[in-house]
Amino acid sequence: MYDANLGENDAGWGGTLGRIAHRLAGPDDFDPLLDRIGDARIVQLGEASHGTYDYYRLREQLTRRLVAEHGFSFVAVEGDWPDCDRVHRSVTGAPGADPDPQTALERFERWPTWMWANAEVARFCRWLRAWNLERSPEQRVGFHGLDVYSLWESIHAILDHLGEDDPPARRAAQEAYRCFEPFNGDPQVYAMVDDECQGEVVRMLTQLRNRATRDGADRFSAWQNAEVVAGAERYYRAMVQGGPQSWNVRDTHMADTLDRLLDFYGTGAKAVVWAHNTHVGDARATSMTRAGLVNIGELARDRYGPDDVVLVGFGGYRGEVLAGSEWGAPAQVMELPPARPGSLEDRLHTVLPERALLVFPRDDRPAWLGAEFEHRAVGVVYDPEVERWGNYVPTRLGDRYDAFVWCDQSTPLHPLPARSVPGELETYPAGV
The missing domain is CATH 3.40.1660.10 (EreA-like (biosynthetic domain))
Known part of the structure; x- marks a missing residue:
């Protein structure tokens, strides 16, 4: 234990650090x-x-x-x-x-x-x-x-996971993908237009949630990717509006x-x-x-x-x-x-x-x-x-x-060699 006094004359502190x-x-x-x-x-x-x-x-x-x-x-x-x-x-x-x-x-x-x-x-x-x-x-x-940012990456991961073994779930995921596809993977563009993909996302979530609760780790991951898509859709729309x-x-x-x-x-x-x-x-x-x-x-x-x-x-x-x-x-x-x-x-x-x-x-x-x-x-x-x-x-x-x-x-971190792309709008408050 480290015994140190914070200073009798330091207003608002008082006491010692000895016990903590x-x-x-x-x-x-x-x-x-x-x-x-x-x-x-x-x-x-x-x-x-x-x-x-x-x-x-x-x-x-x-x-x-x-x-x-x-x-x-x-x-x-x-x-x-x-x-x-x-x-x-x-x-x-x-x-x-x-x-x-x-x-x-x-x-x-x-x-x-x-x-x-x-x-x-x-x-x-x-x-x-x-x-x-x-x-x-x-x-x-x-x-x-x-985190919530990976809208397009999560849709791609869902499609990769589904393959052809669950037609209703795959169809719901494809409809969501087609809704987002015109925006070329750019969440900022999507967030600033009037069209919304919320209905397609909800349908995809419903299909994948029903599977995930009973079918193990891979299907849980697909469900979580669907939750990311839903969260990201809300996040990017809120981001362009500004504020908290x-x-x-x-x-x-x-x-x-x-x-x-x-x-x-x-x-x-x-x-x-x-x-x-x-x-x-x-x-x-x-x-x-x-x-x-x-x-x-x-x-x-x-x-x-x-x-x-x-x-x-x-x-x-x-x-x-x-x-x-x-x-x-x-x-x-x-x-x-x-x-x-x-x-x-x-x-x-x-x-x-x-x-x-x-x-x-x-x-x-x-x-x-x-x-x-x-x-x-x-x-x-x-x-x-x-x-x-x-x-x-x-x-x-x-x-x-x-x-x-x-x-x-x-001292600073030691980064690995990784290919970086700019990604989404800057977070609010900045960068955290």
Whole structure:
């Protein structure tokens, strides 16, 4: 345990870190957090940026322990279902799947590919495959995507799956495809016209839902692709209208996907979620709620209760980060300047070691855990100059998360060679 005083003269903080802060030098140092997790069904692990090696590495180390020691059933990430399904098939040793998960990761095309097509995720997925192949198929741990973007990719995956063995379902999928086909795979074009494909999508969903609940993993995946098509249709229409609704469509879709996965894996299933802090941390403890935004952390706590959900945020003070200068731009290593004076990160920098784990008590908390401070959030699009006025979310740390992982100095991700295409409209808020 790390004993440090936050400063008697630092208004609003008070108290000490002695009972909640722990040095974090290796995987064994996650023991206090594992004790806090206990029998929880859902553990959501965040990141303050999509381009930081340290967050991915520490998240990987913790997830290995959750799988090996606590029996977690699958990892669900802020990624597209079809791309992640290829990784899932690889790590679970499915017939015909890539024998090396890195090969599946290198097939990611939607920008920003480096979020998942990176050396850190490849290392975890290779470990997960080795772990799984020592176990029976029903004991193997999955890897799934929660996100909503893959409208056309999901339709193609449905058609590939159906073949000729279910004429009603295939006919419904073909009707949906024909409805979207005139827009040439461009969701922005589709979203800005008056014609809608909602009826065709509902018919396809009905057909595939009826099959999926009784027919195993492949048909569950087809059903999930149909749910993605429905969610993406709503998302892109909301996106072109502007405002927060597209964010809420997206995070509600991710929360619903998590629910479906827990149901599919069965009684006692447990999930690890990897996503940005803005999705993982409870939105009600931030300025997001004043903007009318919800997220998967908030929705999970509402649906499963606080005892079954543990939310873990990540943050740091300075270093380097991998990001694009604009939407669709090539990834580059950028300076991450020292955190803004007075921010959460600035204050933690003065009292914590290079690596630390904060586990928040349920009761008798230091007052500063309930005070609001600016908390840095870096998206896939980043400009260090914006640090003067943007990239921070007002946050009550102890209400937003159950624990917090601290990396004072951070380094960039190591992207894999992957072919990148610009993809959809920029997310709201930008890049997270």
